[in-house]
Amino acid sequence: AQSVTQPDIHITVSEGASLELRCNYSYGATPYLFWYVQSPGQGLQLLLKYFSGDTLVQGIKGFEAEFKRSQSSFNLRKPSVHWSDAAEYFCAVGARTTDSWGKLQFGAGTQVVVTP
Amino acid sequence: EAQVTQNPRYLITVTGKKLTVTCSQNMNHEYMSWYRQDPGLGLRQIYYSMNVEVTDKGDVPEGYKVSRKEKRNFPLILESPSPNQTSLYFCASSDPGNTEAFFGQGTRLTVV
Numbered sequence: 001a002q003s004v005t006q007p008d009i010h011i012t013v014s015e016g017a018s019l020e021l022r023c024n025y026s027y028g029a030t031p032y033l034f035w036y037v038q039s040p041g042q043g044l045q046l047l048l049k050y051f052s053g054d055t056l057v058q059g060i061k062g063f064e065a066e067f068k069r070s071q072s073s074f075n076l077r078k079p080s081v082h083w084s085d086a087a088e089y090f091c092a093v094g095a096r097t098t099d100s101w102g103k104l105q106f107g108a109g110t111q112v113v114v115t116p
Numbered sequence: 117e118a119q120v121t122q123n124p125r126y127l128i129t130v131t132g133k134k135l136t137v138t139c140s141q142n143m144n145h146e147y148m149s150w151y152r153q154d155p156g157l158g159l160r161q162i163y164y165s166m167n168v169e170v171t172d173k174g175d176v177p178e179g180y181k182v183s184r185k186e187k188r189n190f191p192l193i194l195e196s197p198s199p200n201q202t203s204l205y206f207c208a209s210s211d212p213g214n215t216e217a218f219f220g221q222g223t224r225l226t227v228v
Contacts, residue, residue, distance in 0.1 A: 004158075006158075043219045043220055044206065046216060090159065094217075103161055104159075106158035106159040109158050
């Protein structure tokens with residue numbers, strides 16, 4: 001069965017420290033991969049996406065993610081977090097097949113708290 | 117500005133009282149879908165539509181209906197809401213070959 005796992009439900013990080021959020025997926029083939037961020041009371045904003053090519057993907061707000069096929073992972077990183085990065089982060093996968101290309105499968109989310 | 121608009125943003129209703137949450141997109145996207153977000157479960161797809169008059173069930177369709185009479189609109193209908201449908205709902209749209217989804221701001225529904 002297809003699944004997306006975010007092992008960390010909650011992460012606390014100090015402002016200025018680095019951040020890494022983990023995402024593992026189980027899929028029949030390499031899917032499209034996404035990271036979304038949800039700030040309190042807001043909708044979902046796309047941080048970055050991987051479709052093909054370079055496995056290190058740069059996104060907005062200083063985030064990057066690395067696709068590792070051998071580990072079925074797509075971990076999100078930021079070298080130095082800002083207080084405004086406090087939010088919930090969702091990893092998502094999308095099928096490449098034409099009969100289900102629009103559907104996204106989401107992980108349960110990781111809540112990030114940033115301390116001064 | 118490209119956007120997906122949901123209304124209302126907040127809704128409190130009583131069990132059994134029919135309600136509709138509207139969703140409209142201005143990007144001429146073919147694909148639209150509804151998700152519900154619950155703590156610890158992430159977002160789960162309720163229904164989706166690949167084009168006008170083409171809809172299908174997602175992972176958690178029970179208790180919901182949808183329609184797609186126009187390309188831009190995709191309303192979510194709860195004929196007889198129950199408390200277990202209390203949740204945060206998101207509408208999303210995207211285009212073929214580009215599964216990047218654009219999300220609305222969400223509708224927080226409480227059924228008492």
